[in-house]
Amino acid sequence: MNYFFVLNGKKLKQLTIIILTSFVSAWFLYIQNFSFGVFSTSDGPKAIYKGKTGVALTFNISWGNTKAEPIIDLLVENNVKSATFFLSGSWAEQHPNIVEKIVKAGYDIGLLGYDYLEYDDIEDVKIRQDLLKAEEAMKKLNVKHKKLVRAPSGHFDSRFVKIADQLGYSVVHWSIDSKDWKNPGVTKIVENVSQAKKGDIILFHASDSAKQTAVALPEIINLLKNKHLSLTTVSDMLIEGNANTKEIE
Template sequence: MNFFWIINGKRMKQYLIILIASFFAALIAFVESKNLEVFKTKDGEPRAIYQGEEKGKKIALTFDVSWGEKRIHEILDLLERENINDTTFFISGEWAERHPDIVEKIVKNGHEIGSLGYRYKSYTELEDAQIRKDITRAQQVIEALTGKPTRLLRPPNGAFNKTVLEIAEKLNHTIVQWSIDPNDWKNPGADQITETVISEANGGDIVLLHASDSVKQTKDALKDILDQLRSDHYTFSTVGELIANTDTKRKEIK
C-alpha cells in the first residue's frame, strides 16, 4: 500500500509540474497575443515601431482617417485652437484623392502625414505584388498633394507580417504601430477614451486615435486628453520626431 502511494505521489508531482508549465506557456501566449502590434526582426532587418524612447515626456498623438470629412475638420480645428501642430495623420491614398483640401489643411496646420496604404485593405490578405502596388500608389497620391514622399506606413487594420515589413523597407517606409489604443472607433464614451490614454501615458508613447466619420467621441475626448497631458508636463511630437535617433521598442518576429 505504501509503495502504491509513493508511485502515485511521484505521478502527481509530475502532473503538477506539467500543469504549472502549461499555465505559464498559456500566459505567455496570451500576453504576446495582446501585443501583436509590436514587432522587429533580427538585427539589421526591417522593423516596426510602436514606441519611442522613454526619456523625457514626449508623446505622439496619431489619427487614422480613411473616409468622411466631418470628424477630421472638428479635430483639426480643435488642435488649431489648442496650438497643437505636431501630431501625425495616417491617411489612405483613396481618401486623400477625394479630399485634397483636407490634406492641404493638415499640412498647412503643421501636422505630419503618414500612409495607410491606398485602398485600406489588410496587407496580410494580399499578394506581394498587390502590397507593393498599394503602398506605391498611396505614396504617389500623397506626394502629389503635399510635395513630400511618405516615409511612415501604418498597415490597414494594423495587420502585417515579415513579408510586409520587408516590402515596406524596400519602398523606404517604416511601419508604425502604437503603444496606447483607447479603442475610440468603438465609441466607448469620451470619458473612457480619455481615461485609457491618461492612465497608460508614458514618455515615448504613440497613441492610436481615429478621425473617420464613424468615430463620434474622439473629438470630445481630445480636449481633456490635451489638457491632462499638458498638466502632467507632457509635450507633443510627430511620430517622425519621436522615433528619430532614439532607442525605439519592438519585438522579434520570425
C-alpha cells in the same frame, strides 16, 4: 539493492515552491510571447510601436469629410504643435483641401495605404502596388509626407514590414488604442488613454466613423499636460533614435 529517499516536510515544501515558481515564470513568458506574437521573430525589419520620449498623437483617416477638420482645428486651438496623420491615398485624392490644412498646421503625414486593404490577407504584389499607389497619390498632391506607413486595420505580418522596408518606409503601430472608432462614449475614450506615459504612441481616428474623438480630445490634451508629457511626432521619435521596435513574424 533498494534505495529509499526521505524528504522532510521543510524540504518538500521548498521543492514544491521551486517547481511552482518555475511553472509560473514559464507561463508568464509564454503569455508575453503570445500577447506580442505578431511582433516576434529573430530577424528582419521591425515595426515601431513605442518611443522613449514624449507622447505621439496619431490619427488615421480613410473616409468622410466632417470629422477631420474639427479635429485639426481643435489641435491648433489647443496649441498642439506635434501630431501625425496617417492618410489613405484614395481619401487624400478626394479631399486635397483637408490634406492641405493638415500640412499648413505643421503636422506630419504618413501613409495608410491606398484602398484600405487587409495586408495580412493579400498577396505581396498587391501590398506593394497599394503602397506605391498611395505614394503616387501624395506626389500628385505635392505632399511631402514622412516615410511612415501604418496597416489600415492594424493587421499585418512580416511580409508587409519587409515590403515597406524595401520601399524605404517604417511601419508604425501603437502602444495605446483609444478605441474611439467604437464610439464608446467620451468618458471611456479618455479612460482608455488615461494611463499614457512617456514614449506612448496613441491611436485615434479622424474619419467620419469616429464621432466622439473631437469631444474627447480637449480633456485628453489637458490630461497629458497635467502629467507633464510633451507631445511629439513619430518621425521625431525616429530622428532622435528613441523609438522602440518589435520584430514581426
